[in-house]
Amino acid sequence: MNDADKTGQMIAMISNDSELLRFFIAEPQAIIMPFARDKEKRFICIVLFIYQQACNSETLASLCRHIVTLLTDSSLLHGLDGMEILFQTVVAEETKRILRFSVLASALDSAKTISANELRRSSPKKGISSIVYEPSLLKPL
Numbered sequence: 307m308n309d310a311d312k313t314g315q316m317i318a319m320i321s322n323d324s325e326l327l328r329f330f331i332a333e334p335q336a337i338i339m340p341f342a343r344d345k346e347k348r349f350i351c352i353v354l355f356i357y358q359q360a361c362n363s364e365t366l367a368s369l370c371r372h373i374v375t376l377l378t379d380s381s382l383l384h385g386l387d388g389m390e391i392l393f394q395t396v397v398a399e400e401t402k403r404i405l406r407f408s409v410l411a412s413a414l415d416s417a418k419t420i421s422a423n424e425l426r427r428s429s430p431k432k433g434i435s436s437i438v439y440e441p442s443l444l445k446p447l
Contacts, residue, residue: 309338316350316382325372329360331396341387349388349408350377358395361404361440363422366393370407370425374417387411403439410434 313336320326320334332355341347352373360366373391377383388411393404407425409417413433424430426438
């Protein structure tokens with residue numbers, strides 16, 4: 307399966323999931339990219355545009371867990387060296403980055419149990435990184 311087919315299937319899976327659909331303000335996007343330091347390794351970058359009401363650590367942790375589980379169980383991540391989910395929202399007609407959640411392939415199982423508290427840390431678990439771009443928008447429930 308080529309990269310376009312793989313990303314298309316991932317987008318369709320995420321877009322059609324009833325648990326996720328209610329959080330999106332726009333169609334998810336995805337691209338398979340090389341790692342910066344190692345061009346032989348590749349990861350999927352998924353960009354999600356979500357409602358502001360979903361910009362809290364509990365909801366974002368739940369979305370991360372659900373997406374990682376969904377894609378891992380589908381085997382669409384097979385052959386990739388990691389994944390990244392970038393959450394964005396729209397504030398006063400301006401797109402704002404909220405959170406970047408990155409997971410190496412070796413840490414996918416661990417990412418399925420990420421908590422809201424862990425998500426707020428830059429290195430929540432081995433093989434996982436998290437960057438909060440808009441701390442004022444990432445509040446606990």
